[in-house]
Amino acid sequence: MSAISTAENQTIAWLFGQPVTEIPQDLFIPPDALTVVLQSFEGPLDLLLYLIRKQNIDVLDIPMLTITEQYLSYIAQMQKHELDLTAEYLLMAAVLIEIKTRLLLPSPPPAEEEEIDPRAELVRRLLAYEQMKLAAAELDALPRAGRDFGWAWLPVEIIAVTQPPQVQVADLTRAWLAILARAQHNRSHHVVKESLSVRAQMTSVLRYLHTHQQCKFTELFGRNDSLAMVVTTFIALLELAKEGLVQINQNSATAPILIQAMSQ
Incomplete structure (x- = not known):
C-alpha cells in the first residue's frame, strides 16, 4: 500500500491494484509509517487538518487533548528518523x-463579556487553509496548456476584398439630368414614328455590356438619341439593375458612374 495524495475526491492510495479515494474512519496510522505519510503534507496546517478529517472531528469543536497528543507523536517520529523539522512544525506544536x-486551567469567574474560545484563532486558520486547498485543487483540475492540451498554430492569410462604394440616388439623378438636358437639344420638328420597347432596349444594353464588359453611364446614350429613346434606355437600365443583371458602381464622388454586367 503506497500513499499518493490526501486531497478530497482523489486517489489517496493503491491497495492490491485498486484506487482508494476515501480514508476509512477506523484507519490507524502507526508512527512508524510517518516517513511515508509526511511526503504528502505541505506544512503543519496540512498535517493538523489531516488528523482532524481522518477522525471525522468537527473543526469547530476540536478535542485539543487528543489532537495535540497525535500531533506531538508525529513530531517525535520525525525527530526519531532524523527528518528535517521546519520552524513551522515546531511553532504549531x-x-x-x-x-x-x-x-x-480552571475557568475564571464568569464576567460580563463572553470569554473567547482559545481554539478560535486555530479554527479560523484551519478553515481558511482548507478553503484555499480546495480552490487550488479546482484550479489544478482545469485544462492546462502544455499538460492537458497543446496550442495549434495555423497561418491564415486574410485578403480583404475592396468593395467599391455604392452609387447614391443623387449621383444617378444628376447623371440622368445631364443626359436628359443633352437630349433636349436634339429635338426635331419632323414627326417620326418610333417603335420603342423597354425589353428590346434591355437586350441591346446587355449585348453592349457583354462586348465591353464595362462602360460609362453616358456611353449607353447616343448623342443623337431622341428624348423618347433616352427615357427608354434609362428605364431599361433601371430594370436590369433591379433584376440583378447589371451593377452600377462609382469609385469616388467625382468619378464617372460605371455600368458592369453581372456574371451569370
Whole structure:
C-alpha cells in the first residue's frame, strides 16, 4: 500500500491494484509509517487538518487533548528518523500545547463579556487553509496548456476584398439630368414614328455590356438619341439593375458612374 495524495475526491492510495479515494474512519496510522505519510503534507496546517478529517472531528469543536497528543507523536517520529523539522512544525506544536494548557486551567469567574474560545484563532486558520486547498485543487483540475492540451498554430492569410462604394440616388439623378438636358437639344420638328420597347432596349444594353464588359453611364446614350429613346434606355437600365443583371458602381464622388454586367 503506497500513499499518493490526501486531497478530497482523489486517489489517496493503491491497495492490491485498486484506487482508494476515501480514508476509512477506523484507519490507524502507526508512527512508524510517518516517513511515508509526511511526503504528502505541505506544512503543519496540512498535517493538523489531516488528523482532524481522518477522525471525522468537527473543526469547530476540536478535542485539543487528543489532537495535540497525535500531533506531538508525529513530531517525535520525525525527530526519531532524523527528518528535517521546519520552524513551522515546531511553532504549531507550541500553539497546540498552549491551547491545550489554557483549556485545562480552571475557568475564571464568569464576567460580563463572553470569554473567547482559545481554539478560535486555530479554527479560523484551519478553515481558511482548507478553503484555499480546495480552490487550488479546482484550479489544478482545469485544462492546462502544455499538460492537458497543446496550442495549434495555423497561418491564415486574410485578403480583404475592396468593395467599391455604392452609387447614391443623387449621383444617378444628376447623371440622368445631364443626359436628359443633352437630349433636349436634339429635338426635331419632323414627326417620326418610333417603335420603342423597354425589353428590346434591355437586350441591346446587355449585348453592349457583354462586348465591353464595362462602360460609362453616358456611353449607353447616343448623342443623337431622341428624348423618347433616352427615357427608354434609362428605364431599361433601371430594370436590369433591379433584376440583378447589371451593377452600377462609382469609385469616388467625382468619378464617372460605371455600368458592369453581372456574371451569370
